[in-house]
Amino acid sequence: MTTKQSLRALDLTLVGMFAALMAIGANITSWAPFLVVGGVPITLQTFFCVLAGAILGRRLGALAMIVYTLIGLFGAPVFAQFSGGFGMIFRPTFGFILxxxxxxxxxxxxxxxxxxxxxxxxxxxxxxxxMVINYVVGTNWMYFAYKYWAQAPKGFSYSMAWSWMLAPLPKDIILSIVAAVIAPRIYSSVRKSSSSSRYAA
Structure with a gap:
């Protein structure tokens, strides 16, 4: 099987590394419980997510997120506040994971x-x-979850759902820009390593 038909060892390592970083970034609230606004944990996941896409590219970046999601759904406590399992699908914040x-x-x-x-x-x-995709998909999922199957807070509305997102927004804008600044050099190194691996194979 050629390298074009299978993932190289470097690819698997990077995918696994970013899946692990997502788990670490998800659980910052476990040490700082006050970083939860309206049931939405303030985490470093958006940072590691866009950094994965920026460094690994669309295919491997998305694969790292798929691996992270599946590990959590199969029960490993890798989601925010060390949660996991298929029951997560019904939680209002699952849209952010997707x-x-x-x-x-x-x-x-x-x-x-x-x-x-x-x-x-x-x-x-x-x-x-x-980052915008993360907010739009996650917040809309949360809104519909509270409206149709989860117990919504008193007076819950669409504007309230978005107001909760104002707390992590400055952090995510800054960290997304930080990811963009540090990614180019690593991106180039990964591309060179991938080319070397392909040539050697």
Whole structure:
């Protein structure tokens, strides 16, 4: 089987590394319980998600998020507040978990579409787009979950759902830009290593 038909050891290592980083980033609230606003934990997951897309590209970035999601659904306590299991599907915040797959893919896709070496501006655009996808998908899932199957807080509304997201928004904007700044050099190194591995194979 050729390297084009299978994942190389480097690919598997990077995918596993980012899945692990997502688990670590998810559980910062376990040491700081006050970082929960309206039932929405403030985590570092968005940062690691867009960083995965920026460094690994759309295919591997999305794969890392899929691996992370499946590990959690099969019971490993890798989601926020050390939660896991198939019951997570019915939680209002599960939409954020699903959005990580699309956010990482979109981030990587924007960078890979650069006709030449991607600029820092393109990395910034890509990571911010990934962050927006995370917010839009996650917040809308949360709204419909509270409306149709979860017990909603008193006076819950669509505007209330979005108001909860104002707390983590500054942090996620800043960290998305930070991801865009640190990603280019690592992106180039990963591409060189991948090319070397392909040539050696």
């Amino acid at each position: 959005s990580f797959i699309l956010a990482a893919y979109a981030t990587g896709w924007i960078i890979e579409k650069s006709p030449s070496s991607p600029s820092v501006a393109r990395f910034v655009t890509a990571t911010l787009v990934g």
